[in-house]
Every structure is written in structure tokens, then in C-alpha cells.
Amino acid sequence: MTTAADTLREGAFQPVKSAGRTLDVLEALADGTGPRSLVELTRALGIPKSSLHGILRTMMKRGWVEADATGTRFGLGVRALQVGAAYLETDTVTGLLSGVLDQLASEFGETVHLGRLDGPHVVYLAKRESIHPLRLYSAIGRHLPAHATALGKVLLAERADEAVDRLLHWPLAALTGRTITDPDTLHAELATIRSRGYAVDREENTDGIVCFAMAVPLQSPATDAISLSIPASRLAATTEDRVVVALNATLAQVRAARPLLPTP
Incomplete structure (x- = not known):
């Protein structure tokens, strides 16, 4: 029996223009650049100002969008927060891995992330903060180019x-002077990751921060990964080996817990 989801995946439908525009507005307001004016959104999205004004008013009435005190700049409303929180609360993998994230954070005292591949990006689903004042800035829900992060690279591999x-957007953006942007260099990096089983971001996403990541073995190819982010100034000669041993031990626990997940 063909389900509605099967039909959508097969592309046998015509997108609803108004729904697409509404989602474009939500995605634009969620890109981390802060509140946007009507003119800025019109230019960015190519939606006529009159149509965009109606969409924004409707979204404001439903709580998806909020305006600032001047009424001229728009940002996400509380309804977007509620839906995002509901996604995390009902995500089986996020709940399953909560304990191992706590364990890694306790062992190293450094920032720990759970990330998921989302097209050419990786999105943070969960994090545990470093105990140190000098740490990586990050936020749950933040998207980063997959090619520039350990989380993303290990999932690309x-x-x-x-x-x-086919997945990435070319030419690749350089976030720092160390970001890999050359196709051949990236392919060689991914081959190395496949061989050794983990990825390293050596200040490719943020200057001064080194990250180590392994894919979560819950499906193939994996869509989720766990990472530890450590300032380069706190790295010791044995840090990489210690992190790899800890990540391997953590993922062994995940494999053991795999039967707890519902069958797709």
C-alpha cells in the first residue's frame, strides 16, 4: 500500500506555493542573523512585498513570528520554540544518548555535541557545556557546513x-584559514576518516578549537555523530588518543542499547 509519505518522497506532487513561502520565511528567520526587516526578507527570498506582508501578519497572529518594538523588524516567535523543543523531546536518539553525553562531559570537562546531518549541514541536537571559561560557543539548533566540522566530516565519510x-554546495565556504574547500583534499580527508574511524576538525570551523567526532552506529549510513570540542591551548600529546578511546567506549554502549530503539 502506498502511503502519503511514500508519495511525497517520490516527488509525485505539486508544492503549494503559499506553504513554500511560509517555510522560506521561517528558515530565513532561523538562520542566526537576527531580526530582519520586510525589505531584507523581500530581497533575500524574492517574495513580493505585498505577499510577504500578508504572510508575516498571519504568522504573527499564530505566534510563529514576532515584531520588535518598532514593528519593522521580524524574528521567530514562541511557537517556533515550542515545535523545536517538541522535536527534541520526541527524538528517540537524543533521549537514548543523553547518558553517554553526560559521561563524556564528566570525563573530559569539555564541550560535547550530538549532531545530525541535514543536507550539506550538520545541526546540533544536544550539547553539554565545558566547565572551563574558555570554550566553544555553540547552540542547540545551530547549523554549520558539514565539510568544516568533525561531526559533519565523519558523517560525510x-x-x-x-x-x-551531490550533497554539498560548491564551491565550499571557508570558515577559517584551515577549512578544507578543495574537492580532492576533502575526498582524501574522508578516505582517512573511513580508515581510522573518526574525524578531526583542526581549527577548520573556529580558530583555536579542535574537535574529534565519531558516527553513532544506529543506522547505515549514520546520520548522527558525537563530538568533543577542545581549545587547542588545552591539547596535550595524549589528548587525541584519550578522546578516541573514550568515544569508542561510548559507542560500544550505544551498540548495546540499539535494541531499545523501535524498528523503523
Whole structure:
């Protein structure tokens, strides 16, 4: 029997223009740049100002969008927070991995992330803060280019190079002077990750921060990964080996807990 979800995946439908525009507005307001004016949104999205004004008013009435005190700049409303929180609360993997994230954070005292591949990006689903004043700034829900993070690279390495090339947006953006942007260099990096089983971001996302990540073995190819982010100034000669041992031990626990997940 063909379900509605099957039909959507097969592309056998015509997108609803108004719904698409509404989602475009939500995604634009969620990109982390802060409140946007009507003119800015019109330019960014290519939606006529009159149509955009009606969409914004409707979204404000439903609590998805809020205006500032001047009424000229718009940001996400509390309804978006409620839906985002509901996603995390009902996500089986996030709940399953909560304990191992706590364990890693306790052992190292450094920032720990759970990330999920989302197209050419990786999005933070959960985090545990470092105990140190000097730490990586991050926020749950934040999107980063997959090619510039340990989380993203280890998940890209789960896929063939051809699939990676189709997934990413070329040319690749450089977040720091160390970000890998050359296709051949990236392919070689992914081959190394596949061979050794973990990824390292050596200040490719943020200057001064080194990250180590392994994919979560709950499905193949993996869609989730766990990372530890450590300021380069706190790295010792044995840090990488210690982190790899800890991540391997953590993921062994995850494999043991796999039967707890519902069958897709």
C-alpha cells in the first residue's frame, strides 16, 4: 500500500506555493542573523512585498513570528520554540544518548555535541557545556557546513564520494584559514576518516578549537555523530588518543542499547 509519505518522497506532487513561502520565511528567520526587516526578507527570498506582508501578519497572529518594538523588524516567535523543543523531546536518539553525553562531559570537562546531518549541514541536537571559561560557543539548533566540522566530516565519510559531491554546495565556504574547500583534499580527508574511524576538525570551523567526532552506529549510513570540542591551548600529546578511546567506549554502549530503539 502506498502511503502519503511514500508519495511525497517520490516527488509525485505539486508544492503549494503559499506553504513554500511560509517555510522560506521561517528558515530565513532561523538562520542566526537576527531580526530582519520586510525589505531584507523581500530581497533575500524574492517574495513580493505585498505577499510577504500578508504572510508575516498571519504568522504573527499564530505566534510563529514576532515584531520588535518598532514593528519593522521580524524574528521567530514562541511557537517556533515550542515545535523545536517538541522535536527534541520526541527524538528517540537524543533521549537514548543523553547518558553517554553526560559521561563524556564528566570525563573530559569539555564541550560535547550530538549532531545530525541535514543536507550539506550538520545541526546540533544536544550539547553539554565545558566547565572551563574558555570554550566553544555553540547552540542547540545551530547549523554549520558539514565539510568544516568533525561531526559533519565523519558523517560525510559514511557516504561515497559521489553522494558527498551531490550533497554539498560548491564551491565550499571557508570558515577559517584551515577549512578544507578543495574537492580532492576533502575526498582524501574522508578516505582517512573511513580508515581510522573518526574525524578531526583542526581549527577548520573556529580558530583555536579542535574537535574529534565519531558516527553513532544506529543506522547505515549514520546520520548522527558525537563530538568533543577542545581549545587547542588545552591539547596535550595524549589528548587525541584519550578522546578516541573514550568515544569508542561510548559507542560500544550505544551498540548495546540499539535494541531499545523501535524498528523503523
